[in-house]
Amino acid sequence: MKRIILFFALFIALASNANAQKGLAAGANAPAFSGVDQNGKKITLKGLLKEHKSVVLFFYRGQWCPYCNKHIKELQDSLQLLTGKDAYVIGVTPETSDNIAKTIKKTSAGCSIIQDKDDAIMKAYGVNFTMDDATFTKYKGYGIDLEANNGNTRRTLPVPATYIIDRSGKIKFMHFDPNYQKRASVKTLLAEL
Template sequence: MKRIILIFTLVIMLGFNANAQKGLAAGTKAPSFSGVDQNGKKINLQGLLKEHKSVVLFFYRGQWCPYCNKHIKELQDSLQLLTGKSAYVIGVTPETSDNISKTIKKTKAGFSIIQDKDDNIMKAYGVNFMMDDATFTKYKGYGINLEANNGNSRHTLPVPATYIIDRSGKIKYVHFDPNYQKRASVKLLSAEL
């Protein structure tokens, strides 16, 4: 219980650091991106939009984050509702492929998840922020080592955000909230598709 309270406190502190980020606005052309998902499938936005009516793109911080895991599980539990509307769901994270595997094991995620190894996707969508050294040290003291989790020393995390991108490549819907606990509900995403 103490660990959960400490993580909650750290989450709030990270939310304040993320306030400077704004994310992209609805109506903006979605930046192109590509990657390889956990199953070795090559992913690129243009290809996905040729095959699907829309893309639900969400950013999460890592397998160590209980709020991320809860959101991913909710997306998985209602995946047919979203894919039934010809949406392709894809998660983007800075965590390593080994840690993506841990996320999938915890959440049973059956949709594509790609590692944003160089933070390029997070930067393009305006969701990246740098964790300060003091917060990094506190996280490490609680057993959360971002350097090991992400495989680099940048201490970059995404603001939890979700974008719906329509077939024309425009951002139709944005959920961007530095409050780590607030995520776009499946019900809301489904209504926007």
């Protein structure tokens, strides 16, 4: 029961912060980005779109989030179906590389995951928000130290969002919901690919 109350309180606090963001709409040009994934592979959106029909780009909050882990696990379980449609799946998170390794261990993620060290990717896609002091204190009371998890003091998180970007660089599909419990289903992603 305590866990249910915790998630409900955190949802209300974060939803009020996240409502200011809207994310990018389908039809918009996808902002270019680059990074290095957990395997040391240099990733650029432009390069991925030269090699693949589309990119499935998802944002997640961190290894401490059970809803993020569940979503990543679902993507992993269907990764062959997604890549079978010539899609490259990539996750973006503000968490440190050590915490990305924890995410991979928890979810068996085989897709690329990159750290958004300066929040530039989250900002470009309109999914970033800053956790207020009261919510930060609540999280810390529950054992979630966002500053330690992200390796900085900005307290930035993404609204968990998913984009499908087609070869032309346009956003073909977007799922954006401030309710961190709601994610784009694999069934929906496969239908959109």
